[in-house]
Amino acid sequence: MLSHYKIITLSHQHTNLRDLAKFVLPELEQTIVHLLQSAKENFNIQELFYVSTCNRVMFLLYGEFNADENTVIPFYRHFLPQLTASDYTILKENVKIFQGTDAVSHLFNVASSVDSLVVGERQILSQLREAYEFTRTQGLCGDAMRLLMDQAVLTSKEVFSTTRIGEKPVSVASLAVLKLLRYALRPDARILLIGAGQTNGIVAKILHSNAFTNVHVFNRSLPKAQSIAKLFPNGKASLLSELNEFSQGFDALIACTSSPTPLIDLHVFTSLVQNEKNPKVIIDLAVPNNVTMEVAELKQVHYVEIETLRQVASENMAFREAEVIKATKVIDSNIEKFSRLFKQRKIEKAFSSLPDEIKAIKEKALSEVFKKDLAELDEPTKELIEKMLTYMEKKCVGVPMKAAREILL
Ligand SMILES: NC(=O)c1ccc[n+]([C@@H]2O[C@H](COP(=O)([O-])OP(=O)(O)OC[C@H]3O[C@@H](n4cnc5c(N)ncnc54)[C@H](OP(=O)(O)O)[C@@H]3O)[C@@H](O)[C@H]2O)c1
Structure with a gap:
């Protein structure tokens, strides 16, 4: 019966991300398998699938288990016995339960990234597929879940191929690299990355996928800089304190640290530029800025700062959100298709x-x-x-x- 499909979920839509983290299952795979297996037996569930991403925790189940606001507490207690009374209050206030066609619809919306924090991000589909593959190979899922997951994947692919929901970059990291590409830098252009935090880590991956090879990473602590530099054939890593002595010149510089004071002032810039006269692209993703206005205003410098990129990011996000209307039509027709497929399979x-x-x-x-x-x-x-x-x-x-x-x- 279609009504046997149920989803119990907490997501960014209703829960703040710090609270959400409390409801993620332990990381160890064998522990997860054991907990899911015993939950199937205890709660009369035939098939059980679990996925967690940075903005959602979701159980998808098939079976007679009556998922409602009363049973959801013992259900979670089974997985996370350490939850406190206040965690249960958060759970009760924020958990969403979907059943039958609503569960199918929710899954298709998640898979198509309509329900994502960043609408149109493609990563969610691979996260769902990986989690499904894991639960399937552990014998936690069977025919009902296979049928639903297959259709979820087809729906997501149709949404991405027939709408523009995944177009136009919405992260400052991708927009920063896009800017560099506009300046027609060669793949072996000398790029300096200042900072090796999360954001510059993403910038580095995008530089790598755009075939840039010559990247020198400077960071306050060396190991993070080294792990980013490893991505590139000509990658190098140094301590931030060595930036003043760097004498190999550069073509582009991307700064992104949490330093409360600027790191690239006129003195540092003059030393870095080594009397070269060619234009220098400087992208400053930090808040507060890592580059002083004196440097930003130099004739030789093409300066891009985070606010400009944020503005473009929010315009692009608005564009993606407008595509949601088209995506919803695709999803609705796939819900109908699935309903027929499910009956046929029965x-x-x-x-x-x-x-x-x-x-x-x-x-x-x-x-x-x-x-x-x-x-x-x-x-x-x-x-x-x-x-x-x-x-x-x-x-x-x-x-x-x-x-x-x-x-x-
Ligand atoms: N997260 C975002 O979505 C986002 C987007 C755009 C811009 N930003 C801005 O980008 C900056 C970094 O963000 P993030 O997400 O990459 O942060 P993160 O992962 O916490 O990394 C922070 C980076 O800043 C360095 N750092 C911290 N304090 C410093 C100091 N006093 N002097 C020099 N370096 C210092 C850290 O060096 P160690 O590795 O040695 O600690 C690390 O490289 C922030 O200004 C943030 O506002 C964030």
């Missing part, structure tokens, strides 16, 4: 024993019910009757299946 399963049952009736007719009558017939007549019964057997199997399919159309 019928196939219900009829799966039909061929054997009809064959058994034929065998019984020949070997028991009409045994004596057949014994009085000559061989050619017996053969003919057997042939006719075999023909009937094969033809009869398809009749109820065909009728059932026609009802669904």
Whole structure:
């Protein structure tokens, strides 16, 4: 029954991300498997799938378990016995439970990134697929989940291919690299990354995927700089304190640290530029800025700062959000498609024993019910009757299946 599909979820839509972290299952895979397995037994669930991302924790289940605001507490207690009374208050106030068509709709919205914190980010589909593959191979999911997940993947692909929901970058890191590309820098351009935090880590990955090779990372602590520099064939790492002595020049510089005071002032810039006269692209992603206005205003410098990029990011986000209307239409038609597929699958399963049952009736007719009558017939007549019964057997199997399919159309 479609109503056996249920989703129990906490997400960024209703819960702040710090609270959300309390409801993530322990990281160890074997512990998760054990907990999910025992939850299936304890709560009368046939199939159980779990996924957590940085902005949602979701259980998708198939079974008779009556998921509601009362049962959700013991359900969570099973997984996270350490939760406190105040955590349960957060849970009760924020948890969302979907059932039947609503559960299908929620999953399709999640898979298509309509429900994401950053609408149109493609990563969610691979996170869902990975989590499903994990639960499937651990024997936690079966046919009902396979059918639903297959359709969720198809829906997501259709949304991304027929709408523009995933177009136009919305992160400052991608917009920063896009800016560099506009200045037509060569792949071996000398790029300095100042800072090796989360944001510059993402910038580095995007630089790498755009084939930039020559990146020197400066950071307050060396190990983070080294791990980013490793991405590039000509990657190098140094301590931020060595920036003043750097004498190899540069073409572009991306600064992104949490330093409360600027790091690139006129003195540092003059030393870095090494009397070179070519234009220098400087992208300052830090708040407060890492680059002084004196440097930003130099003729030789093409300066891009975070506020400009944030403005573009929010315009692009508005563009993506407008595409949600089109995405919703695609999702709705896939919900209908899934509902038909699900019924069809139910019928196939219900009829799966039909061929054997009809064959058994034929065998019984020949070997028991009409045994004596057949014994009085000559061989050619017996053969003919057997042939006719075999023909009937094969033809009869398809009749109820065909009728059932026609009802669904
Ligand atoms: N997260 C975002 O979405 C986002 C987007 C755009 C811009 N920003 C801005 O980018 C900056 C960094 O963000 P993030 O997310 O990458 O932060 P993060 O992951 O916390 O990294 C902070 C970086 O700043 C360095 N740092 C911290 N204090 C410093 C100091 N006093 N002097 C020199 N370096 C220092 C850290 O060096 P260690 O590794 O040695 O600690 C690290 O490289 C912030 O100004 C933030 O406002 C953030």
